[in-house]
Amino acid sequence: MIRADWCDRNPLHVAPDLIGCSLIRQLNGETVRGIIVETEAYCPNDPACHAHRGKTPSNAAMFGPPGHSYIYFIYGMYHCFNVVTEAVDIGSAVLIRALELPHLPQGLEAKYSQQGKRVAAGPGKLCRTLEINRSQNTLPLIPQHQLWLEHRTAEFQKQLDQGQQALVQTTRIGISKAIEQPWRWYLKDSPSVSKP
Numbered sequence: 456m457i458r459a460d461w462c463d464r465n466p467l468h469v470a471p472d473l474i475g476c477s478l479i480r481q482l483n484g485e486t487v488r489g490i491i492v493e494t495e496a497y498c499p500n501d502p503a504c505h506a507h508r509g510k511t512p513s514n515a516a517m518f519g520p521p522g523h524s525y526i527y528f529i530y531g532m533y534h535c536f537n538v539v540t541e542a543v544d545i546g547s548a549v550l551i552r553a554l555e556l557p558h559l560p561q562g563l564e565a566k567y568s569q570q571g572k573r574v575a576a577g578p579g580k581l582c583r584t585l586e587i588n589r590s591q592n593t594l595p596l597i598p599q600h601q602l603w604l605e606h607r608t609a610e611f612q613k614q615l616d617q618g619q620q621a622l623v624q625t626t627r628i629g630i631s632k633a634i635e636q637p638w639r640w641y642l643k644d645s646p647s648v649s650k651p
Contacts, residue, residue, distance in 0.1 A: 457604035459522030459595065466496035466540040470549045471640045473538065473604075474622055475611045478551060480585040481601035482560055487585060489554030489575055490611075493641040493648050495627045497537070497548050502632035506546020516593040517546040524602065526582070526592040533579030534588050538596065538604070552578050552639070555647035560584065577649040623651075 457476065462469055473491050480487045497504035505514040505527065516525035517539060525537040525548050537548035554575040559568050563584065567574055575581040582588065587602065594600045607615075614620040621643040626634060628650055641648045 456598070457522070457596070457606055459520060462521035462538055462540050463542060464521075464540060466498055466547045466549050467638065469538065469540045470494040470496040470638065471622055471624070473549060473551070474640055474642055475607040475615065475620070477605040478536075478554060478585070479598075479603050479605060480587070481598070482586060483562055485561055487556070487558070487560050489556045489581070489585070491551055491553075492555050492645040493551075493553035494639070495550040495552055496638040497550065498638075499541075499545055499547050501636070501638075503627065503630045503634075503636075504546065504548075506548075510546065514546065517548050518544050519593060520595070523593055523595050524591050526587060526589055528589060529579075534582035535578040536582055536587050536591075550578060551581065553641070553645075553647050553649045554581050554585075555642075555645055556584070560586075572646040576647045 473494050476491050478489045478491055501507060506517045510518050519539055520543055521540050523539045525539050527535055537550050539548050541547045556575055575584045591602055596603045622640050623643050624637050625639050626637050627639045
């Protein structure tokens with residue numbers, strides 16, 4: 456399991472390091488495991504970061520302990536899941552943008568399960584598939600709360616070290632401020648990335 460102290464770093468380091476790690480969700484007695492294939496970093500002095508203008512009731516989780524969840528609701532329909540980074544009172548996080556799911560949740564509606572490898576290709580789709588919502592906001596990412604992170608497998612790390620897998624670094628998407636910052640990472644050639 457990834458511990459809180461591992462997340463207590465600059466999000467520009469945590470975001471690429473999370474690629475290849477797993478997000479695990481306990482759902483209706485089933486353990487659903489997704490491989491993180493796309494992330495974005497949001498930093499304290501970043502105009503695109505929700506914490507940029509200070510602490511509010513809606514973004515307070517970003518200022519909480521590292522290794523906790525920050526979940527927000529956008530466009531009146533989508534939840535987005537973030538991993539809080541850095542020390543308490545520093546507002547920063549990493550948005551988990553996409554997962555590759557080796558196995559789909561058993562109770563998933565047919566219209567979604569037909570999407571196959573694309574079922575969690577985007578932050579809103581990811582949360583819909585794993586039933587992540589504001590009820591998990593501020594919670595530590597530990598098994599007791601049915602949502603947690605695990606490190607890359609030794610096999611994945613070996614493939615990365617040997618160049619069989621590669622990360623692509625690019626600008627963030629879906630934002631209107633600080634669009635020039637290359638603070639998005641994704642796993643090259645993954646079919647589950649939201650937008651290559």
